[in-house]
Amino acid sequence: MENSLSRRSLFRAAAAVPILSAAAAGTTPATAAAAPSATTPHGGRPDTTAQRFTIAVLPDTQYLLDDGGSDAEPVRATLRHLDRERAQDNIVFMTQLGDVTEHGTETEMRAASRAFDAAGRLPYSVLAGNHDVSGDDQRGDSPYLRTFGPQRFRRMETYGGSSPDGYNSYHVVRGGGREWLVLALDWRLSDAGLAWTQGVLDEHAALPAILTTHDLVWAEDDGTAHLSDNGQRLWDRLIKGNDQIFLALGGHYWPSGRTTLTNDAGHPVHLHITNYQDRYYGGAGMVRYYGFDLARGVIDVETFSPWLLAKDEPTPLEAEHVELSGDVDRFTVEIDFDERFAAFAPPVLPAPLPPSAVMPRGTVAYWRFDEAGLAAAGSDGAHVAPGTVARDLTGNGNDLTSELLHTSDRNALTWSAEHHDAQPARASLRFDGGKSPDRGAVLRTGPDAPVNSATFESGYTIETFLKLPEPFEGDHSWMGILSWEGRAGDAGKHSGWSDDEPTCSLNLSGERFLQFVVYPVPVDADPTSWSHAIPVGRWMHVALVNDGRHTVMYVDGSKIVRNAAEESRGISTLGKPFAIGGTQSAEKYGQGFYGWIGDTRIVSRALRPNQFLTARGR
Template sequence: MENTFSRRSLFRAAAAVPILSAASATVGTTSASALPTPAAPNGGPPDATDPRFTIAVLPDTQYLLDEGGSDAEPVRATLRYLVGEQATDNVVFMTQLGDVTEHGTETEMRTASDVFDDAGGLPFSVLAGNHDVRGDDQRGDTPYLRTFGPQRFSGMETYGGSSPDGYNSYHVVRGGGREWLILALDWRASDAGLAWAQGVLDRHATLPAVLTTHDLVWAEDDGQAQLSDNGQRLWDRLIRGNDQIFLALGGHYWPSGRTTMTNDDGNPVHLHITNYQDRYYGGAGMVRYYGFDLARGVIDVETFSPWLLAKDDPTPLESEHVELSGDVDRFTVEIDFDERFAAFAPPVLPAPRPPSAVMPQGTVAYWRFDEAGLATAGADGAPVAPGTVARDLTGNGNDLTSELLHGSGRHALTWSAEHHDAQPAHASLRFDGRKQPDQGAVLRTGPDAPINSATFESGYTIETFLKLPDPYLGDHAWMGVLSWEGRSGDAGKHSGDADEPTCSLNLSGERFLQFVVYPVPVDADPTSWSHALPVGRWMHVAIVNDGRHTVMYVDGSEIVRNAAEESRGISTLGKPFAVGGTQYAEQYEQGFYGWIGDIRIVSRALRPDQFLMATGS
């Protein structure tokens, strides 16, 4: 799925990029000594561990590197900008898409070499287009090869090697805490070139790959792209059969465009054409940012001209081309990276942690639904029989016993192998609660469990993992996640609803988490509210009370709507603690709808780095 959204605005304070006049920057006449020195990296090198990083794409620059009369300065400005913003924009690599020059002559290549010196320490790839060379990659020696052959890249940490002919190369790039393969293929890869590329893929079989070449797809005026003849050959011979290749980029044609095709493994491959030489000033050094965001599962794409961006008083035509915002120039590609790469690079998940590793001082109760926590465990999807016991692994005697509500069928509560990636136990329970008529299941402590009467006046941390189904079908407003039974009115609390329990975690009709508690010393019901929870995604929820106030956390992040009132302790009534439902007037209505994983209650306030989702907890 793709939509139009950009991760940031380009119109911000940026490092000034020196500008030369067209006369002083004419190809073949500008000396290196007349040019400003490359900008120093802004704040240092990029962060290879940040889940947000950028791969910059530089399309055809041939009209700006033409010895017949042109201006190389926009290309210089782009390269200097990328160097200067390398840390700020977390630019880990730049890939060029061919047609570096107009004629591929010695003179043009000397100028191109000088221009690309402005890339400084930024790692990059360059490939040959039809204006740089003729024939396929077995053509032998050319000015292009002497300029952008293996010797050009051998000093880069990312460089992995080139084909024997020197016209195809690959780089291994670090971004988002993992490695990515960049293939830079000649505009006409021979059979030998394709065999070399397949060998590179085979030797890096666990790396997601971006394929770059000059001639791949062409687009209609509406931006809908389709394979060119050469692109079809690449698709049939290399792309469709290698699931690693998830993104393929080309230039050569205009206008820009994009399409998505399905490979032999049934997975999407995004194919884009990027070329702006038909636009004002030969493309004005346009660069495209592919902003990978592994946290959001997207690649945000945006296109702009650093050369025009730096102008203090741009003309109307220049202003029009500072940033391009059409559907093929600024958009978002949605990718579940873990799922898309699972076949060849499954995510490395934390191993299950034993109960002893996640019971810090003050742990009152800890329940989990794997073999360690259950008296009996069934297969994934099997019903949980009424009377099944989930042991309190602290040994404090707060065991939970399952029961079906309102005569619900046995599938109202089932075993599940699903779990949060950071959950200690790799298992959960699937609850199928619903309204009209009310159905569901709960797990309750026994009548003599110590937690039934614990008031936690020195503070507490209540944690669990949960997931809502996708699609989220039906009305589940005010379903309960966990609670203590009993009426708050029986605890002497009348400021709220006297029929509410004294403490509960619920979900509103808008999917907002609600934690409401009736504290010990005051007649009040301070309530915390989360944002609307997403569906189809595991979350960790923590309620932390320091003896004075309560704060809710979702996935380790503090929410905003935490009650300001004093909140010390929980006015428990000696009645059971329950998972999977909330009573009203001492009656259960609907049960929870979704998955619930590990649950832990600690009699003190924990820091986020001590939560169950923290591997060191």
């Protein structure tokens, strides 16, 4: 009987308790099967817009489809599992790596056809290995071609076409909100096959490509892989000259292994061998998940046997092969997808927005550092002279004026073309503040600016974009990002760390935690919110939202956990300037901010995340 729990549920359970039989654990298969399962999203279909998706890889199944004596059930179990878990594991495609059968006979191909019927709605590709066919892709008719030729794939929504000989095909797969090209190439590609493949790449020049074939790389016992003779031919004549190909997968050899080579464009190409036919039960229908995570910039790889996973009481040998966890079977490939694909498929960024599009009701002040907001905005790296004005684009009179701190030279503040992808303006300011000696720059409102004395007792939203340099050099602990000037003690607030700190400020701790501390209007308290350790070298959006009772910090639209539990109403401003780029102590600036600051906005009410500066369609 097949256990109805999903694979992920079982793996989570396995991490918490030892593997026991149902009887030893005090349960029965029936009670285990009755456990609740996750609701299947998208009507049982994968979510092709999600940032995380899976491409499954099925290697050589020849020992399981051998008319001399074999068992096709592990193959069927794997394909049933992939079809059943399409939505749960967000499986958008499966690619098979050749040697479907042992001898390529009519009988074996019929058995393979019946086994692959278990894939149901799952789109997939199949390619020929040396046990399925002989010669190159100009061989003509064969039992393989009659079984896994173009006619098998024509109804699949991913299928793009086949070579005239029928032995090579391609699919266009959608995942992560974009399209991917999957090439399924014969085990021996002729010159005509190479030309056809190049034509497919040229026709889909903006798509990142995954090349699959049977004979590509072989591996040493430690998993270090090397190009085979056929793999070298493919590398020289196809892979290295086509920057689109970032991942190439093969079977044929064992043990499994991997390597990374550099193509003609200077970019890495990951080449993997996946084959488990030497393992117990001819590989037991092992399948490999390539889990693409576009948010994290990785492909997480894992290998397991759905057939063995479904067994209620596996034998010791079966239990040993449920999941493989060696360095060549479970690993992570790091890929900055946008950077890797930029040469042929640059990311489509949101269009810049005019100031009028990002000033909702209640906007008190909005500053940006492009031509619309910064007088005399220059080219990337241009110095921002002291006295330069950043206009408050609301027209409310909260203009900022730049000044250098202490004896800082003009490099302390420069104009930058860098920006957060979702930022309305395409510019920022680069601050080069630091300690020992203190240096930096700030932008401050004038003495009569309305925001200086606004108390926001009905609520507020303060937003900014920022980026820390990579490498993050020097000691910049407790540098200020934005603040109101003035001593908390002068506002009658004595409960905090020091009477000399300002009444409201956003700072960065030595551990790179964002700290937002504010002294409310009615009480002597200093509710403080803390973020996680924020990354370097990456733009982020920070929002501080107060609904008149409590303050919540958001980073990139996500609520942080350490928000102040204390009630907080308003900001105890003292009529002193608001500043970007630093925080005072005892009404004096020390070090200035180190990094980039982009668009900054203050609204006199609580906004929802879908109303932040990062939102579109406002």
